[in-house]
Amino acid sequence: MENTYTIQQIAVMTGLSPHTLRYYERIGLLHPISRDSIGYRYYTDRDIAWIEFLMRLRQTGMPISEMKQFSDLRSQGDHTAGQRRELLEQHRIHIREQMSRLEQDLHHMDEKIEYYESLEAKQKQLPTIP
Amino acid sequence: MENTYTIQQIAVMTGLSPHTLRYYERIGLLHPISRDSIGYRYYTDRDIAWIEFLMRLRQTGMPISEMKQFSDLRSQGDHTAGQRRELLEQHRIHIREQMSRLEQDLHHMDEKIEYYESLEAKQKQLPTIP
DNA sequence: TCTTGCCTTTGAGCGCGCTCTAAGCGCTAA
DNA sequence: TTAGCGCTTAGAGCGCGCTCAAAGGCAAGA
Structure with a gap:
C-alpha cells in the first residue's frame, strides 16, 4: 500500500494522458502531487483512487467546474x-x-431499426421495377 | 398533416434555437428547408420528425459528423x-x-454516498473533541 | 410614411475539455 | 563527454457544437 507511481504509469493505469493529469492538477482537481528529489511527480494509491473517482464523475457528465467544487470541499x-x-x-x-432518457432513446432506435428492416424486406420483394 | 411552421415555432416545439436550426441546415443535417414568397423558412411535420430523430442521435452521444453521414444516406x-x-x-x-457504464457508475455513487453518511454519523457521535 | 418585429445571410466568436509546443533540466548508457 | 530520454513549466492551440453579430429585407400596424 506504500506504492508510488510515475506520471507515465498513472497514465497507463487510468487511461488519462500525462498532459491531462498535469492539467487536472493545475486546475485544482488534484491536490499538488508529491515530488521526488528532481521534481518528478510521484503518485500514491490514494491518488489513483481519487483520479478514478474523478473519472467517474466526468464519465457521468459532471462538468469540471462542479468537480472542482467537490475537490475543494474534500x-x-x-x-x-x-x-x-x-x-x-x-x-x-x-x-x-x-439512464431513463437513454432507455427511451434505445426503444426509439429499436423501432427505427425495425422500420429499416421492413423497408429492406419490401425491397427484396421488388428487386427492380421493370 | 399539411401543417407548416415558422422557425420560431419549431424552436419552441423542439427546444433547439433558431440559430441551431439554421446551423443544422447549413451543415447538411437538414435538407434545404422550403421557403415562402419572401424567403422565410417553413417547416413541415415531416421536418419535425426528422429534427426530433436528429436530437435523439445527439442526445445519445452521436457526433455530428456521423449524423451527417446518416443524413446523406437518407x-x-x-x-x-x-x-x-x-x-x-x-x-x-x-x-x-x-447504459451499462452508467449503471456501474451509479452503484459507485451509491456506495460513496453511503460512505459519507457513515462519516456524518460518526461526526454526530463526537460533536467536538474536548 | 415610419416604426417595429421577425426573418435572412456570412462569418466571427465562444466555452469546454483537453492537447500540444517550446525550452529546459537531470539522469543514464554509450 | 555526449546523446537521448523522460520529466518539468507556462502558455498557446484545437476540435466540437453551437451561438452571436452585423447588416439588411419585407410586411403589418400606428
Whole structure:
C-alpha cells in the first residue's frame, strides 16, 4: 500500500494522458502531487483512487467546474462530508435521468431499426421495377 | 398533416434555437428547408420528425459528423436503408454500452454516498473533541 | 410614411475539455 | 563527454457544437 507511481504509469493505469493529469492538477482537481528529489511527480494509491473517482464523475457528465467544487470541499476536511454527500445526491439524480432518457432513446432506435428492416424486406420483394 | 411552421415555432416545439436550426441546415443535417414568397423558412411535420430523430442521435452521444453521414444516406433514397440500419445498429451498441457504464457508475455513487453518511454519523457521535 | 418585429445571410466568436509546443533540466548508457 | 530520454513549466492551440453579430429585407400596424 506504500506504492508510488510515475506520471507515465498513472497514465497507463487510468487511461488519462500525462498532459491531462498535469492539467487536472493545475486546475485544482488534484491536490499538488508529491515530488521526488528532481521534481518528478510521484503518485500514491490514494491518488489513483481519487483520479478514478474523478473519472467517474466526468464519465457521468459532471462538468469540471462542479468537480472542482467537490475537490475543494474534500480538501477542506471531513467537516464538509455533508455538503459532498448533497452534491453527490444531486449528481445521482442526474445520472438516473440520463439512464431513463437513454432507455427511451434505445426503444426509439429499436423501432427505427425495425422500420429499416421492413423497408429492406419490401425491397427484396421488388428487386427492380421493370 | 399539411401543417407548416415558422422557425420560431419549431424552436419552441423542439427546444433547439433558431440559430441551431439554421446551423443544422447549413451543415447538411437538414435538407434545404422550403421557403415562402419572401424567403422565410417553413417547416413541415415531416421536418419535425426528422429534427426530433436528429436530437435523439445527439442526445445519445452521436457526433455530428456521423449524423451527417446518416443524413446523406437518407437523402440518397430508399436504397441506402441497409446502410442506415447498420449505422443505427452500431449506435445502438454504443447506447447499450453507455447504459451499462452508467449503471456501474451509479452503484459507485451509491456506495460513496453511503460512505459519507457513515462519516456524518460518526461526526454526530463526537460533536467536538474536548 | 415610419416604426417595429421577425426573418435572412456570412462569418466571427465562444466555452469546454483537453492537447500540444517550446525550452529546459537531470539522469543514464554509450 | 555526449546523446537521448523522460520529466518539468507556462502558455498557446484545437476540435466540437453551437451561438452571436452585423447588416439588411419585407410586411403589418400606428
